[in-house]
Amino acid sequence: MKKTLIAHSPDADDIFMYYAIKFGWVGMKDVRFDNIAKDIQTLNEDALKGVYDIVAISFALYPHIRQQYAPLRTAVSFGEGYGPKIIKKKGKTLKRNFKVALSGEHTTNAMLFRIAYPDARITYMNFLEIEQAVLDGVVDAGVLIHESILTYADELEVERELWDIWQELAGDELPLPLGGMAIRRSLPLNRAIDYEKTLTKAVKVAREHKERLSKMLLERDLVRIDAATLDQYLELYANDDSIEMNETQYKAIDKLFEIGYKHGFYDAPVKIEDYLIPTEYEDLRNS
Numbered sequence: 001m002k003k004t005l006i007a008h009s010p011d012a013d014d015i016f017m018y019y020a021i022k023f024g025w026v027g028m029k030d031v032r033f034d035n036i037a038k039d040i041q042t043l044n045e046d047a048l049k050g051v052y053d054i055v056a057i058s059f060a061l062y063p064h065i066r067q068q069y070a071p072l073r074t075a076v077s078f079g080e081g082y083g084p085k086i087i088k089k090k091g092k093t094l095k096r097n098f099k100v101a102l103s104g105e106h107t108t109n110a111m112l113f114r115i116a117y118p119d120a121r122i123t124y125m126n127f128l129e130i131e132q133a134v135l136d137g138v139v140d141a142g143v144l145i146h147e148s149i150l151t152y153a154d155e156l157e158v159e160r161e162l163w164d165i166w167q168e169l170a171g172d173e174l175p176l177p178l179g180g181m182a183i184r185r186s187l188p189l190n191r192a193i194d195y196e197k198t199l200t201k202a203v204k205v206a207r208e209h210k211e212r213l214s215k216m217l218l219e220r221d222l223v224r225i226d227a228a229t230l231d232q233y234l235e236l237y238a239n240d241d242s243i244e245m246n247e248t249q250y251k252a253i254d255k256l257f258e259i260g261y262k263h264g265f266y267d268a269p270v271k272i273e274d275y276l277i278p279t280e281y282e283d284l285r286n287s
Helices: 013-021 041-048 059-065 108-116 127-135 163-170 189-208 209-218 227-237 248-260 280-286
Strands: 004-010 031-037 054-058 067-071 076-081 085-089 098-104 119-126 141-144 156-161 176-184
Touching: 004 141, 013 031, 013 041, 013 054, 013 076, 013 189, 013 209, 013 227, 013 248, 041 054, 054 059, 059 108, 059 176, 067 085, 067 127, 076 098, 076 163, 076 227, 085 227, 098 127, 098 248, 108 119, 108 141, 108 248, 119 176, 127 141, 127 156, 141 209, 156 163, 156 189, 163 248, 209 227
Parallel strands: 004 031, 004 054, 098 119, 098 141
Antiparallel strands: 054 176, 067 176, 076 176, 085 141, 085 156
16 A cells, blocks of 8 residues: 655644544545644745645745645635734733744744734744743744634733734735645646545544544544633634635635735745646546
8 A cells, every 4th residue: 555644733723634534534545644743834844845745834835835736625724803813921012123933934924924023033933832932031922823822821912913914914804824735746646636535525524523533632632722622723723614725715825925925925926726736637537
Protein backbone atom coordinates (compact mmCIF):
# COMPACT_ATOMS: atom_id res chain seq x y z
CA MET A 1 0.00 0.00 0.00
CA LYS A 2 1.11 3.54 -0.70
CA LYS A 3 1.81 5.55 2.45
CA THR A 4 0.50 9.11 2.34
CA LEU A 5 1.44 11.61 5.03
CA ILE A 6 -0.92 14.48 5.79
CA ALA A 7 0.63 17.43 7.63
CA HIS A 8 -1.73 19.54 9.71
CA SER A 9 -1.65 21.79 12.74
CA PRO A 10 -2.11 20.47 16.31
CA ASP A 11 -5.15 22.67 16.96
CA ALA A 12 -8.51 21.07 17.60
CA ASP A 13 -10.20 21.86 14.28
CA ASP A 14 -7.46 20.22 12.20
CA ILE A 15 -7.34 17.22 14.51
CA PHE A 16 -11.12 16.88 14.31
CA MET A 17 -11.23 17.14 10.50
CA TYR A 18 -8.48 14.54 10.01
CA TYR A 19 -9.22 11.91 12.65
CA ALA A 20 -12.12 10.21 10.86
CA ILE A 21 -9.26 8.88 8.72
CA LYS A 22 -6.98 8.14 11.67
CA PHE A 23 -9.73 6.14 13.39
CA GLY A 24 -10.45 4.17 10.22
CA TRP A 25 -13.92 5.56 9.53
CA VAL A 26 -12.83 6.83 6.12
CA GLY A 27 -10.16 5.39 3.85
CA MET A 28 -8.86 5.10 0.31
CA LYS A 29 -8.09 1.93 -1.62
CA ASP A 30 -4.40 0.98 -1.64
CA VAL A 31 -3.45 3.98 0.53
CA ARG A 32 -2.35 4.01 4.16
CA PHE A 33 -2.67 7.48 5.63
CA ASP A 34 -0.47 8.83 8.39
CA ASN A 35 -0.29 12.28 9.89
CA ILE A 36 2.12 14.74 11.43
CA ALA A 37 1.15 17.81 13.47
CA LYS A 38 3.20 21.02 13.41
CA ASP A 39 2.47 24.66 14.20
CA ILE A 40 1.00 26.57 11.26
CA GLN A 41 4.05 28.70 10.44
CA THR A 42 6.27 25.60 10.30
CA LEU A 43 3.73 24.06 7.92
CA ASN A 44 3.79 27.22 5.81
CA GLU A 45 7.58 27.06 5.64
CA ASP A 46 7.45 23.35 4.78
CA ALA A 47 5.00 24.14 1.97
CA LEU A 48 7.40 26.74 0.59
CA LYS A 49 10.07 24.01 0.54
CA GLY A 50 7.69 21.43 -0.96
CA VAL A 51 8.16 18.98 1.92
CA TYR A 52 4.71 17.31 1.92
CA ASP A 53 2.26 16.07 -0.71
CA ILE A 54 -0.72 17.25 1.37
CA VAL A 55 -0.27 20.05 3.88
CA ALA A 56 -2.31 22.52 5.91
CA ILE A 57 -1.49 26.15 5.13
CA SER A 58 -2.56 29.68 5.91
CA PHE A 59 -4.61 31.08 3.05
CA ALA A 60 -2.34 34.14 2.94
CA LEU A 61 0.55 31.86 1.96
CA TYR A 62 -1.12 30.31 -1.05
CA PRO A 63 -0.12 32.78 -3.81
CA HIS A 64 3.53 32.04 -2.95
CA ILE A 65 3.11 28.30 -3.63
CA ARG A 66 0.51 28.36 -6.41
CA GLN A 67 2.83 26.83 -8.99
CA GLN A 68 3.70 23.87 -6.76
CA TYR A 69 0.41 23.22 -4.95
CA ALA A 70 -3.33 23.22 -5.66
CA PRO A 71 -5.74 24.31 -2.93
CA LEU A 72 -8.16 21.67 -1.72
CA ARG A 73 -11.85 22.49 -1.51
CA THR A 74 -12.18 20.88 1.91
CA ALA A 75 -10.93 21.15 5.52
CA VAL A 76 -11.11 24.94 5.45
CA SER A 77 -11.43 27.35 8.37
CA PHE A 78 -13.03 30.79 8.09
CA GLY A 79 -14.06 33.38 10.63
CA GLU A 80 -17.64 34.66 10.56
CA GLY A 81 -17.76 37.63 12.93
CA TYR A 82 -14.74 36.29 14.84
CA GLY A 83 -11.12 35.34 14.34
CA PRO A 84 -7.67 36.00 15.81
CA LYS A 85 -7.49 38.61 18.57
CA ILE A 86 -4.90 41.24 19.41
CA ILE A 87 -4.54 41.02 23.18
CA LYS A 88 -2.64 43.02 25.81
CA LYS A 89 -2.52 43.34 29.59
CA LYS A 90 -5.64 44.97 31.01
CA GLY A 91 -5.34 48.76 31.18
CA LYS A 92 -2.20 48.93 29.05
CA THR A 93 -2.01 51.67 26.41
CA LEU A 94 -0.18 50.64 23.25
CA LYS A 95 2.20 53.08 21.61
CA ARG A 96 2.36 53.49 17.85
CA ASN A 97 5.46 51.26 17.63
CA PHE A 98 4.37 48.68 20.21
CA LYS A 99 6.12 45.31 20.26
CA VAL A 100 3.87 42.45 19.23
CA ALA A 101 4.14 38.67 18.96
CA LEU A 102 2.66 37.00 15.88
CA SER A 103 2.37 33.31 15.10
CA GLY A 104 4.33 33.42 11.85
CA GLU A 105 5.33 35.57 8.92
CA HIS A 106 3.10 33.83 6.37
CA THR A 107 -0.08 33.53 8.41
CA THR A 108 -3.24 35.33 7.38
CA ASN A 109 -3.35 37.19 10.68
CA ALA A 110 0.23 38.42 10.18
CA MET A 111 -0.53 39.89 6.75
CA LEU A 112 -3.63 41.70 7.96
CA PHE A 113 -1.85 42.91 11.09
CA ARG A 114 1.11 44.28 9.14
CA ILE A 115 -1.23 46.23 6.87
CA ALA A 116 -3.16 47.69 9.81
CA TYR A 117 -0.13 48.39 12.04
CA PRO A 118 2.84 49.25 9.79
CA ASP A 119 4.84 50.79 12.64
CA ALA A 120 4.54 47.91 15.12
CA ARG A 121 7.69 46.01 16.04
CA ILE A 122 6.99 42.39 15.20
CA THR A 123 8.50 39.27 16.68
CA TYR A 124 7.45 35.80 15.58
CA MET A 125 7.01 32.86 17.92
CA ASN A 126 5.10 29.61 18.29
CA PHE A 127 1.42 30.40 18.82
CA LEU A 128 1.45 28.43 22.08
CA GLU A 129 3.99 30.89 23.57
CA ILE A 130 2.28 34.17 22.69
CA GLU A 131 -0.11 34.50 25.65
CA GLN A 132 2.66 33.94 28.20
CA ALA A 133 4.95 36.38 26.39
CA VAL A 134 2.32 39.09 26.84
CA LEU A 135 1.75 38.17 30.49
CA ASP A 136 5.50 38.25 31.16
CA GLY A 137 5.95 41.62 29.46
CA VAL A 138 8.27 40.22 26.79
CA VAL A 139 5.99 41.90 24.26
CA ASP A 140 3.36 44.62 24.58
CA ALA A 141 0.71 42.65 22.73
CA GLY A 142 0.14 39.43 20.85
CA VAL A 143 -2.19 37.99 18.26
CA LEU A 144 -3.93 34.89 19.61
CA ILE A 145 -5.10 32.19 17.22
CA HIS A 146 -6.64 28.71 17.43
CA GLU A 147 -8.17 27.68 20.76
CA SER A 148 -6.42 30.46 22.70
CA ILE A 149 -8.99 32.99 21.44
CA LEU A 150 -11.44 31.29 23.83
CA THR A 151 -9.19 30.51 26.78
CA TYR A 152 -6.81 33.44 27.39
CA ALA A 153 -6.03 34.61 30.93
CA ASP A 154 -8.26 36.99 32.88
CA GLU A 155 -5.35 39.44 33.17
CA LEU A 156 -5.58 40.09 29.42
CA GLU A 157 -8.01 42.05 27.29
CA VAL A 158 -8.69 42.42 23.59
CA GLU A 159 -7.16 45.48 21.97
CA ARG A 160 -8.70 44.76 18.59
CA GLU A 161 -10.30 41.93 16.67
CA LEU A 162 -8.67 40.82 13.42
CA TRP A 163 -12.24 40.42 12.15
CA ASP A 164 -12.69 44.21 12.39
CA ILE A 165 -9.46 44.82 10.46
CA TRP A 166 -10.62 42.35 7.82
CA GLN A 167 -13.97 44.07 7.47
CA GLU A 168 -12.33 47.46 7.04
CA LEU A 169 -9.95 46.16 4.39
CA ALA A 170 -12.41 43.90 2.57
CA GLY A 171 -15.23 46.43 2.56
CA ASP A 172 -17.84 43.70 2.45
CA GLU A 173 -19.54 41.16 4.70
CA LEU A 174 -17.24 38.34 3.70
CA PRO A 175 -15.96 35.54 5.96
CA LEU A 176 -12.33 35.82 7.04
CA PRO A 177 -10.19 33.18 5.23
CA LEU A 178 -7.78 31.66 7.73
CA GLY A 179 -6.54 28.22 6.71
CA GLY A 180 -7.01 25.28 4.40
CA MET A 181 -5.19 22.39 2.75
CA ALA A 182 -2.98 22.20 -0.33
CA ILE A 183 -1.91 19.25 -2.48
CA ARG A 184 1.21 18.88 -4.62
CA ARG A 185 0.53 19.58 -8.32
CA SER A 186 2.98 16.95 -9.52
CA LEU A 187 0.78 14.11 -8.24
CA PRO A 188 -1.19 12.24 -10.94
CA LEU A 189 -4.46 14.08 -11.49
CA ASN A 190 -6.70 11.08 -10.87
CA ARG A 191 -4.83 10.42 -7.60
CA ALA A 192 -5.20 14.05 -6.52
CA ILE A 193 -8.94 13.92 -7.22
CA ASP A 194 -9.24 10.76 -5.09
CA TYR A 195 -7.31 12.38 -2.24
CA GLU A 196 -9.61 15.39 -2.28
CA LYS A 197 -12.69 13.17 -2.31
CA THR A 198 -11.38 11.16 0.65
CA LEU A 199 -10.50 14.21 2.72
CA THR A 200 -13.86 15.80 1.93
CA LYS A 201 -15.60 12.63 3.08
CA ALA A 202 -13.51 12.63 6.26
CA VAL A 203 -14.65 16.14 7.19
CA LYS A 204 -18.26 15.28 6.33
CA VAL A 205 -18.18 12.12 8.46
CA ALA A 206 -16.54 14.02 11.30
CA ARG A 207 -19.35 16.56 11.25
CA GLU A 208 -22.00 13.84 11.09
CA HIS A 209 -20.48 12.12 14.14
CA LYS A 210 -19.27 15.22 15.95
CA GLU A 211 -20.33 14.13 19.43
CA ARG A 212 -18.78 10.66 19.20
CA LEU A 213 -15.57 11.88 17.56
CA SER A 214 -15.17 14.73 20.05
CA LYS A 215 -15.53 12.28 22.94
CA MET A 216 -12.83 10.06 21.47
CA LEU A 217 -10.46 12.99 20.99
CA LEU A 218 -10.97 14.08 24.59
CA GLU A 219 -10.58 10.56 26.02
CA ARG A 220 -7.27 10.15 24.20
CA ASP A 221 -5.95 13.62 25.18
CA LEU A 222 -5.61 14.57 21.51
CA VAL A 223 -6.86 18.12 22.08
CA ARG A 224 -5.74 20.77 24.57
CA ILE A 225 -9.16 21.98 25.70
CA ASP A 226 -12.13 20.72 27.69
CA ALA A 227 -15.36 19.36 26.25
CA ALA A 228 -17.37 22.59 26.40
CA THR A 229 -14.60 24.65 24.79
CA LEU A 230 -14.05 22.00 22.13
CA ASP A 231 -17.73 22.06 21.20
CA GLN A 232 -17.68 25.84 20.92
CA TYR A 233 -14.41 25.88 18.99
CA LEU A 234 -15.49 23.31 16.42
CA GLU A 235 -18.60 25.33 15.64
CA LEU A 236 -16.29 28.23 14.85
CA TYR A 237 -13.62 26.56 12.72
CA ALA A 238 -14.68 23.00 11.80
CA ASN A 239 -18.32 23.52 10.98
CA ASP A 240 -20.53 22.46 8.07
CA ASP A 241 -18.95 25.17 5.86
CA SER A 242 -15.59 23.41 6.33
CA ILE A 243 -16.70 20.38 4.32
CA GLU A 244 -16.51 21.99 0.90
CA MET A 245 -15.85 25.59 -0.08
CA ASN A 246 -18.75 27.64 -1.38
CA GLU A 247 -18.94 30.65 -3.68
CA THR A 248 -18.90 33.15 -0.82
CA GLN A 249 -15.72 31.58 0.53
CA TYR A 250 -14.08 31.71 -2.92
CA LYS A 251 -14.98 35.39 -3.11
CA ALA A 252 -13.49 36.00 0.34
CA ILE A 253 -10.20 34.30 -0.55
CA ASP A 254 -9.99 36.31 -3.77
CA LYS A 255 -10.51 39.48 -1.74
CA LEU A 256 -7.71 38.44 0.64
CA PHE A 257 -5.40 37.90 -2.32
CA GLU A 258 -6.46 41.21 -3.84
CA ILE A 259 -5.64 43.03 -0.60
CA GLY A 260 -2.29 41.24 -0.35
CA TYR A 261 -1.37 42.13 -3.94
CA LYS A 262 -2.40 45.76 -3.44
CA HIS A 263 -0.08 46.02 -0.42
CA GLY A 264 2.88 44.33 -2.09
CA PHE A 265 2.74 40.89 -0.49
CA TYR A 266 2.33 39.01 -3.81
CA ASP A 267 3.99 39.22 -7.21
CA ALA A 268 0.77 38.89 -9.24
CA PRO A 269 -3.03 38.94 -8.88
CA VAL A 270 -4.40 35.48 -8.03
CA LYS A 271 -7.88 33.96 -8.27
CA ILE A 272 -8.31 30.84 -6.15
CA GLU A 273 -10.60 28.98 -8.55
CA ASP A 274 -7.96 29.16 -11.28
CA TYR A 275 -5.78 26.81 -9.22
CA LEU A 276 -8.24 24.19 -7.96
CA ILE A 277 -7.94 20.53 -8.94
CA PRO A 278 -9.89 20.19 -12.24
CA THR A 279 -12.40 17.57 -11.11
CA GLU A 280 -14.09 17.68 -14.53
CA TYR A 281 -11.19 15.51 -15.69
CA GLU A 282 -12.81 12.54 -13.98
CA ASP A 283 -16.05 13.04 -15.88
CA LEU A 284 -14.19 13.31 -19.17
CA ARG A 285 -12.13 10.21 -18.40
CA ASN A 286 -15.25 8.18 -17.67
CA SER A 287 -17.33 9.49 -20.57
